[in-house]
Amino acid sequence: MIVGIIGLGLIGGSMAIDLKRRGFAQTILGVENDPVNSEAALKMGLADEVLPLEDCVRRSDIIVVAVPVGAAVKMLPMILDMFTQEGYEGKIVIDTCSTKSQIVRSVHYHPMRGRYVATHPMAGTEYSGPWAAMPNLFDGRACIFANSEESSPQAVKVVEEMYDVLNMRPIFMNADSHDVHTAYVSHISHVTSFALALTVLDKEQDEKHIFDLASGGFSSTVRLAKSSSDMWVPILTQNRDNVLHVIDTYLDKMKEFREAIANYDEEKIRDLIHEANRIKKILR
Amino acid sequence: MIVGIIGLGLIGGSMAIDLKRRGFAQTILGVENDPVNSEAALKMGLADEVLPLEDCVRRSDIIVVAVPVGAAVKMLPMILDMFTQEGYEGKIVIDTCSTKSQIVRSVHYHPMRGRYVATHPMAGTEYSGPWAAMPNLFDGRACIFANSEESSPQAVKVVEEMYDVLNMRPIFMNADSHDVHTAYVSHISHVTSFALALTVLDKEQDEKHIFDLASGGFSSTVRLAKSSSDMWVPILTQNRDNVLHVIDTYLDKMKEFREAIANYDEEKIRDLIHEANRIKKILR
Numbered sequence: 001m002i003v004g005i006i007g008l009g010l011i012g013g014s015m016a017i018d019l020k021r022r023g024f025a026q027t028i029l030g031v032e033n034d035p036v037n038s039e040a041a042l043k044m045g046l047a048d049e050v051l052p053l054e055d056c057v058r059r060s061d062i063i064v065v066a067v068p069v070g071a072a073v074k075m076l077p078m079i080l081d082m083f084t085q086e087g088y089e090g091k092i093v094i095d096t097c098s099t100k101s102q103i104v105r106s107v108h109y110h111p112m113r114g115r116y117v118a119t120h121p122m123a124g125t126e127y128s129g130p131w132a133a134m135p136n137l138f139d140g141r142a143c144i145f146a147n148s149e150e151s152s153p154q155a156v157k158v159v160e161e162m163y164d165v166l167n168m169r170p171i172f173m174n175a176d177s178h179d180v181h182t183a184y185v186s187h188i189s190h191v192t193s194f195a196l197a198l199t200v201l202d203k204e205q206d207e208k209h210i211f212d213l214a215s216g217g218f219s220s221t222v223r224l225a226k227s228s229s230d231m232w233v234p235i236l237t238q239n240r241d242n243v244l245h246v247i248d249t250y251l252d253k254m255k256e257f258r259e260a261i262a263n264y265d266e267e268k269i270r271d272l273i274h275e276a277n278r279i280k281k282i283l284r
Numbered sequence: 285m286i287v288g289i290i291g292l293g294l295i296g297g298s299m300a301i302d303l304k305r306r307g308f309a310q311t312i313l314g315v316e317n318d319p320v321n322s323e324a325a326l327k328m329g330l331a332d333e334v335l336p337l338e339d340c341v342r343r344s345d346i347i348v349v350a351v352p353v354g355a356a357v358k359m360l361p362m363i364l365d366m367f368t369q370e371g372y373e374g375k376i377v378i379d380t381c382s383t384k385s386q387i388v389r390s391v392h393y394h395p396m397r398g399r400y401v402a403t404h405p406m407a408g409t410e411y412s413g414p415w416a417a418m419p420n421l422f423d424g425r426a427c428i429f430a431n432s433e434e435s436s437p438q439a440v441k442v443v444e445e446m447y448d449v450l451n452m453r454p455i456f457m458n459a460d461s462h463d464v465h466t467a468y469v470s471h472i473s474h475v476t477s478f479a480l481a482l483t484v485l486d487k488e489q490d491e492k493h494i495f496d497l498a499s500g501g502f503s504s505t506v507r508l509a510k511s512s513s514d515m516w517v518p519i520l521t522q523n524r525d526n527v528l529h530v531i532d533t534y535l536d537k538m539k540e541f542r543e544a545i546a547n548y549d550e551e552k553i554r555d556l557i558h559e560a561n562r563i564k565k566i567l568r
Contacts, residue, residue, distance in 0.1 A: 124499065124500070125500070144497070181497050182497065185495070185497050186498075186499060189480065191541050191545075193560075194560040195538045195541055196476055198560050199530065199537050201563065203530075203533075204566075210468055211469065211566045212455060213466065214469040217473050218470060219567050221504070222567065223504050223567070224501050225561065226561060226563060229554045229557035229561070237545065244546055250538075251535065253482045257475050257531070258531050262528055266517050266518075272478060273512075274513055275485065276478040276509040277481075277510060278481070282498075
């Protein structure tokens with residue numbers, strides 16, 4: 001199998017590593033617009049070749065679109081357009097983006113829609129670029145297949161096999177439901193981390209040594225604030241309505257806490273913490 | 285040296301392990317009100333004996349008060365009262381609490397004030413109880429000495445030696461400044477994690493499988509929501525004014541984000557994320 005990967009960053013690069021060494025891909029063809037990233041990806045051996053998009057699509061059996069969702073939404077219809085050409089039969093394209101409703105809508109009526117499989121491998125770190133790529137990133141995590149009934153069963157089967165090689169658990173759901181879920185378990189965490197970083201960085205203006213005191217708990221909570229704007233600006237705007245809804249619920253909870261603390265209401269603070277502690281049963 | 289540790293939980297228990305095996309303490313005497321914890325601590329070898337508070341103070345050279353700050357504020361004057369007795373000369377008491385202003389104020393005029401050293405070892409995890417105690421917890425972290433000019437130089441010297449054995453970097457500051465700093469780099473992180481847990485747990489009522497999708501980022505952000513109410517209720521109320529101030533700054537940042545997302549203002553979202561990304565330079 002020849003796998004073409006558009007975007008050799010954290011997700012694309014990590015896929016490249018495991019698909020190649022686990023034997024699913026004989027060849028990895030990469031597309032990378034940024035020349036610095038491109039050189040790094042080749043040096044690191046993430047791809048056998050880096051080449052223009054058109055050549056990559058022409059020569060690959062599966063094309064993985066692993067770029068920020070704003071760019072992916074523009075790229076996907078172009079790739080499906082190429083699939084109408086002779087000699088492109090049987091090719092499959094997938095994306096790996098963190099929001100699914102808009103991208104799935106964008107090609108809903110495309111004649112080649114069946115050859116596209118919308119996926120979201122739920123794995124990552126706060127780092128980006130080819131340097132962030134790592135082996136085993138996906139092992140044991142969930143991979144969402146969104147609106148898979150719009151894809152051909154044959155295409156879904158091949159993509160399932162690919163994610164099986166990455167040791168991911170497939171979960172099937174519709175794109176809208178996916179975007180609600182990820183607003184809760186991923187997008188809000190990023191917004192709260194960004195806001196926390198901004199809060200403490202503001203204070204640093206006056207207190208140069210404030211970070212000397214930061215312990216592991218702070219680092220953990222603020223870790224996602226290192227995440228790249230290229231990735232997160234389109235996620236937050238594409239999933240605007242869901243994200244706003246979760247932010248509003250979250251702000252209500254913060255205000256409840258604030259009021260309890262303001263009133264020295266120990267009973268209420270204790271109740272809120274006990275309720276929050278239920279997270280223990282859920283997280284490993 | 286005989287070290288008495290009141291409260292053989294995460295902090296007290298971890299101190300016991302390293303002070304003993306690194307040779308600073310020949311004997312660890314423990315005080316533990318909870319019989320289950322007491323039995324566990326003995327089984328785990330955290331203390332050589334568990335005994336009543338009075339006996340522990342009488343027999344120890346250094347007494348470490350490692351209980352939630354609400355209890356510590358009541359206990360500390362009692363221990364200093366005991367120091368006025370004959371045969372108690374040279375004993376030192378320290379606390380390890382996360383808020384310092386109130387506890388330091390509570391004994392400011394005590395005739396034995398010099399024999400108390402207010403400290404805050406900035407280390408921990410989200411777990412509590414003797415089961416949470418672990419070796420090397422403090423290595424490389426900062427330890428705050430608050431208002432150390434109110435302690436006798438001799439007492440400070442002994443306590444510095446003790447924290448040196450725990451491989452901690454001493455930082456000297458006044459108690460009020462400590463409480464401002466910790467509101468920023470520790471207390472707010474706990475409140476945001478609790479609120480995040482509450483937000484997602486609410487949603488779980490309707491969506492049983494929402495946590496199937498939670499990735500490492502979510503776990504990291506919400507980790508502190510496992511923290512115990514016994515520890516956090518008194519911290520949040522004792523440090524009320526600072527915590528409220530930081531919560532308000534934080535709410536402003538959240539609202540700025542909310543507005544930018546609501547307006548699809550990609551420029552503004554990008555700016556906020558870039559600004560938050562500065563945290564990269566600060567956190568390892």
